[in-house]
Amino acid sequence: MSIIEISELNKSYGPNDVLENIDLRIDKGTIFGILGRNGVGKTTFLECLVGLRKPDSGTIRILDFDVLKNRKQVLEEIGVQPQEASLLNHLTVYEILKLFSSFYRKSNSADQILSQMSLEDIGEKKINTLSVGQKRRLLVGLALIPDPQIVVLDEPTSGVDPQIRVLIWEAIRTLKNNGRTVILSTHFMDEANQLCDTVGILHEKKFIVCGSPEDIINTYSTNEKTLENAFINITGHDLRGGLD
Numbered sequence: 697m698s699i700i701e702i703s704e705l706n707k708s709y710g711p712n713d714v715l716e717n718i719d720l721r722i723d724k725g726t727i728f729g730i731l732g733r734n735g736v737g738k739t740t741f742l743e744c745l746v747g748l749r750k751p752d753s754g755t756i757r758i759l760d761f762d763v764l765k766n767r768k769q770v771l772e773e774i775g776v777q778p779q780e781a782s783l784l785n786h787l788t789v790y791e792i793l794k795l796f797s798s799f800y801r802k803s804n805s806a807d808q809i810l811s812q813m814s815l816e817d818i819g820e821k822k823i824n825t826l827s828v829g830q831k832r833r834l835l836v837g838l839a840l841i842p843d844p845q846i847v848v849l850d851e852p853t854s855g856v857d858p859q860i861r862v863l864i865w866e867a868i869r870t871l872k873n874n875g876r877t878v879i880l881s882t883h884f885m886d887e888a889n890q891l892c893d894t895v896g897i898l899h900e901k902k903f904i905v906c907g908s909p910e911d912i913i914n915t916y917s918t919n920e921k922t923l924e925n926a927f928i929n930i931t932g933h934d935l936r937g938g939l940d
């Protein structure tokens with residue numbers, strides 16, 4: 697059953713067409729990973745998906761609500777990892793979790809999130825004193841505050857050590873085991889391969905390939921059977937390369 701349905705989504709910045717006629721369905725209870733080269737439009741897509749950026753045209757429905765027209769209902773169902781720049785640096789970890797909880801009718805408690813993301817020891821630390829790994833865990837934790845049906849994470853593990861990466865992966869797997877849907881972008885092929893049920897490769901304004909990591913590897917990899925090899929074959933070795 698689709699929990700997200702996107703039809704004919706278009707988004708440009710002035711003359712720069714970034715997303716063109718995107719049609720996509722994402723099944724409930726799955727982990728959907730977006731891969732794509734730098735600057736292809738992954739963040740733009742995620743921002744449109746959660747209603748933070750207005751598409752030029754097209755519709756996005758989440759749980760049968762229109763993302764732009766039913767903003768209030770959608771916000772109750774979707775947890776979005778905030779941008780690091782939007783963190784209020786003078787607050788402590790605990791304070792920002794409490795603040796985010798106060799935005800929602802129903803939410804996970806600050807203590808639940810501290811425990812889920814193994815942040816108990818740093819609850820009293822100010823945000824501007826956190827390491828990259830601590831900040832990443834906090835950002836993912838903030839997305840989980842509304843206890844949402846859908847969690848959207850933009851490069852959740854960039855810059856963290858393997859231990860923290862595994863912790864974040866486990867949090868994502870737990871969401872799936874609890875029937876939640878996760879949409880994430882990543883540049884890590886092993887992350888997409890190990891974590892995602894479906895991978896969408898965004899290239900030249902469209903999801904040029906969508907499928908399970910296994911199917912993508914079997915169909916598109918050549919000299920070595922890896923997702924990285926398939927990805928390079930699909931998106932090209934140079935700036936203009938691709939499937940054509």
Ligand SMILES: Nc1ncnc2c1ncn2[C@@H]1O[C@H](COP(=O)(O)OP(=O)(O)OP(=O)(O)O)[C@@H](O)[C@H]1O
Binds near residue numbers: 733738
């Ligand atoms: N606010 C904006 N105004 C104008 N152009 C923008 C804006 N945000 C992004 N762009 C442009 O849109 C394109 C897509 O950017 P986006 O950040 O969505 O890509 P991305 O795939 O997330 O990149 P990366 O992998 O490097 O994070 C790029 O050409 C970028 O320069």
